[in-house]
Amino acid sequence: MLNTQLRLARRPSGEAKSTDFSVTREAVPSPENGQVTVRAEYISIDPSVRTHLNAGQSYRAMVGIGDIVDVPVAGEVVASAHPGFISGDKVTGMLGTQEYAVVDGATLTKVDVSLAPLPSWLGGLGLTGLTAYFGFEEVGKPKPGETVVVTAASGAVGSVAGQIARIKGARAVGICGSDEKCRWLTEDLGFDAAVNYRSPDLYRDLKEATPNRVDVVFDNVGGPLLDTLFRRLGMRGRVIICGATSQYNEGEIYGPKNYLALATLRARMEGFIIFDYVDRYDAARREMAGWMKQGLLGFRENIVEGTVTDYPTVLHRLYQGENVGKMVMRVVPSKP
Ligand SMILES: NC(=O)c1ccc[n+]([C@@H]2O[C@H](COP(=O)([O-])OP(=O)(O)OC[C@H]3O[C@@H](n4cnc5c(N)ncnc54)[C@H](OP(=O)(O)O)[C@@H]3O)[C@@H](O)[C@H]2O)c1
Structure with a gap:
């Protein structure tokens, strides 16, 4: 061979x-x-x-x-x-x-x-699905009625994160790069709203989709989009730093300019790495498989x-x- x-x-x-x-x-x-x-x-x-x-x-x-x-x-x-x-x-x-x-x-x-x-x-039962699961379990901890915004929402981590936010009783808003992807999020995955970040007036669209501001940001993209999201954060908001795909090919990383919102809003931003939870992967998969059986989660x-x-x-x-x-x-x- x-x-x-x-x-x-x-x-x-x-x-x-x-x-x-x-x-x-x-x-x-x-x-x-x-x-x-x-x-x-x-x-x-x-x-x-x-x-x-x-x-x-x-x-x-x-x-x-x-x-x-x-x-x-x-x-x-x-x-x-x-x-x-x-x-x-x-x-x-x-x-x-x-x-x-x-x-x-x-x-x-x-x-x-x-x-x-x-x-x-x-994907869903692999590292990316587990990343969505532990990002919420360990960092974001969304509560019923809260608003969760997920970036790269139509991707591997994001599509699972939005569905888990809904399972937790939160309002899920996805951000992604095309109207077709937005439709997939709302029509097939059950997101409550979706925003195309290529819109000529992204902030206006975001404001419309998050009338009660944002309690949890699950960020996969970083860069200027994350900065815009700081402007919609609510009191005691949590920003989960999962990744920064928009910055991986850049020589110099764009850092957030609007970070002082964290002080004003008593909010916090925290990163995590999935490999810290290896001993809990099986238990997480069992819970996710249960959601799949109930028709609440799909990949x-x-x-x-x-x-x-x-x-x-x-x-x-x-x-x-x-x-x-x-x-x-x-x-x-x-x-x-
Ligand atoms: N913390 C951890 O332990 C952990 C573990 C696994 C993954 N991650 C992170 O999770 C994030 C998502 O990973 P994934 O595997 O699920 O990838 P993915 O979201 O399936 O694929 C990447 C997506 O990012 C979007 N994108 C690409 N370039 C972009 C840009 N310049 N600006 C905005 N969006 C852009 C594209 O969608 P659009 O059409 O929407 O642009 C693309 O579909 C990554 O940042 C990854 O590093 C973290």
Whole structure:
């Protein structure tokens, strides 16, 4: 078996391009004691990967030059020297931009595809869905009747966050980049209102959508949009800093100018990182699965086909806002 791998060749400037990567092909070794060989079926496409390619803002180790890019993957066990796995098991793990990974079985999560299809284990029941869940549980804590605004609301984290806000009894307002996405949020996902941030009068639209101001901001975008949201924050508001997709490709990050609203409003802004809650993932998934069964929570994956070497092109499509829901790449075999 030959393994095609995509490796970082140089530190990108601005958006990562195909020319920032190199391709290697090598034989897949047999798994040693405790190891498992996984064939990648779906690779997760995440905006934050850009922050791991340069030094600076990332919460994870920087990808080394010549290294495979460390990204979440869902796939099938094809060989196992670990007692907990057999061929045919479906698993997820940080397996990187390659067709096959030989890893310590302890780093893998076995998934139940009778509960949700494999791509959902990279999305709603994977890290992005869990991020929405813990952002509210640990930081935002929305209460019934409060207004929650979610940015990048039609994306992987945002689409789940808005639905959870509704489950908690809050009014969910989504912000995203097209009228079509806004319609999806209100008509299919049950958001109470949605605003297109490309509107010529964003503040007016936001004001209309949040007549009682905003109690919780679940921010995935950062930059000037977050600044505008400070102007709609209410007393004792909570701003959850989940991510800042608008800033990941920028050399210099735009910091909020309107932050003094936090003092005036006795409000607070707090970040979090999903990996701090690993020991609670299973319990969170059980609660989310219950909401799914009650018809309160649903997931959508935006599946794009590509070879491992297409990864940078698909990432570019995410930054262009082409995705609705969680973007994943279905891995098709590379031609030798
Ligand atoms: N804290 C944590 O532990 C944690 C864990 C996972 C993810 N995150 C963060 O959560 C955020 C969302 O991640 P995701 O995987 O769910 O991605 P996503 O929202 O599915 O995809 C990115 C979306 O961002 C929007 N976007 C792209 N460029 C933009 C720009 N310049 N300005 C405004 N919007 C832009 C696009 O939608 P539009 O059409 O609406 O522009 C695009 O669909 C990211 O910031 C990520 O880093 C944090």
